[in-house]
Amino acid sequence: MMNEAVDNSLFKDTESATATEWHGTSSRDARWSIYQGSSAFVLAKLPEASVHCVITSPPYYWLRDYGVDGQIGLEETVEAYVKSICGVMDGVKHVLRPDGLLFLNLGDTYYSGKGKSHGLDRKSNKRRFGLRAVDKSGGLGIGLQRKSIIGIPWRVAIEMSARGWVLRSPIIWHRENCLPESVADRPSRSYEHLFMFAHSRKYFFNKQPLIDQKVEEDMWTIAARPKAGNGLDTAPYPDELVKRCLQIGCPEGGAVLDPFVGSGTTTRVAVSMGRPAIGIDLNREFCIYSANQLRSL
Numbered sequence: 001m002m003n004e005a006v007d008n009s010l011f012k013d014t015e016s017a018t019a020t021e022w023h024g025t026s027s028r029d030a031r032w033s034i035y036q037g038s039s040a041f042v043l044a045k046l047p048e049a050s051v052h053c054v055i056t057s058p059p060y061y062w063l064r065d066y067g068v069d070g071q072i073g074l075e076e077t078v079e080a081y082v083k084s085i086c087g088v089m090d091g092v093k094h095v096l097r098p099d100g101l102l103f104l105n106l107g108d109t110y111y112s113g114k115g116k117s118h119g120l121d122r123k124s125n126k127r128r129f130g131l132r133a134v135d136k137s138g139g140l141g142i143g144l145q146r147k148s149i150i151g152i153p154w155r156v157a158i159e160m161s162a163r164g165w166v167l168r169s170p171i172i173w174h175r176e177n178c179l180p181e182s183v184a185d186r187p188s189r190s191y192e193h194l195f196m197f198a199h200s201r202k203y204f205f206n207k208q209p210l211i212d213q214k215v216e217e218d219m220w221t222i223a224a225r226p227k228a229g230n231g232l233d234t235a236p237y238p239d240e241l242v243k244r245c246l247q248i249g250c251p252e253g254g255a256v257l258d259p260f261v262g263s264g265t266t267t268r269v270a271v272s273m274g275r276p277a278i279g280i281d282l283n284r285e286f287c288i289y290s291a292n293q294l295r296s297l
């Protein structure tokens with residue numbers, strides 16, 4: 001096992017901000033940094049093998065428009081989407097320590113193929129989708145029949161395994177009390193995947209919190225969260241999900257990273273649990289919101 005000290009070159013020492021970076025230290029002495037930019041670009045600048053644990057939820061395939069150029073999630077093909085996510089995860093692997101863990105939350109999308117525009121993005125009133133790739137006829141290039149679920153999480157997980165990640169546990173996040181979908185010809189979905197990937201075969205893991213909390217170990221029932229504060233449309237995951245990942249997958253004081261930080265759930269929960277944290281997002285408004293939250297800790 002490697003030394004658990006945090007790599008000092010990961011953080012700036014003082015409270016500071018530029019046009020695209022925000023840095024600070026919490027009252028409990030946990031340092032934090034937020035970077036605005038594409039995650040692949042920012043990750044390439046972070047020091048190798050410096051982060052203990054990564055917890056993240058990338059944009060799902062064609063579910064939301066974050067209104068920023070260069071965003072992931074609106075690729076024309078499933079293959080291109082899988083390649084985008086796995087490309088970022090290659091960058092994560094470079095920054096993650098050999099004994100580190102990655103918790104990757106991914107949801108799925110249906111292939112409608114109905115040939116008509118989806119119209120308003122009901123989850124985000126900011127922009128209209130045109131004709132989404134998942135509504136075009138022609139099977140998305142992977143031979144799907146209309147109405148099929150695409151199987152996005154496993155397509156990504158299989159490609160990541162091929163790129164050297166060790167998939168140790170496909171945890172089910174059962175989204176307790178989530179709103180039922182308005183569909184009559186299939187069961188409404190109530191879970192998402194949370195893949196626990198190890199960088200290498202030997203890694204930090206503490207099973208005790210799962211035992212102490214008397215919870216199902218690989219099926220986590222945690223209530224979904226509607227929206228972050230300020231009406232930000234980031235599809236935030238619940239604090240409890242991040243907390244549990246940290247309890248089992250990050251040593252005390254270990255450095256935490258979220259390359260798709262959105263409203264800053266990962267960084268806020270990590271810093272409030274005394275772990276230094278780094279967040280990256282393309283969206284400036286989300287970065288400022290995340291940094292402001294961290295400043296108050």
Ligand SMILES: C[S@@+](CC[C@H](N)C(=O)[O-])C[C@H]1O[C@@H](n2cnc3c(N)ncnc32)[C@H](O)[C@@H]1O
Pocket residue numbers: 037038039040056057058059060066068070071072228234235236237259260261262263264265266280281282283286
């Ligand atoms: C599902 S949201 C993350 C939500 C976050 N877990 C939270 O609790 O608020 C995905 C985020 O990825 C960001 N994003 C999309 N493409 C990106 C890219 N290429 N690089 C960095 N961030 C990106 C979006 O702006 C959005 O904030």
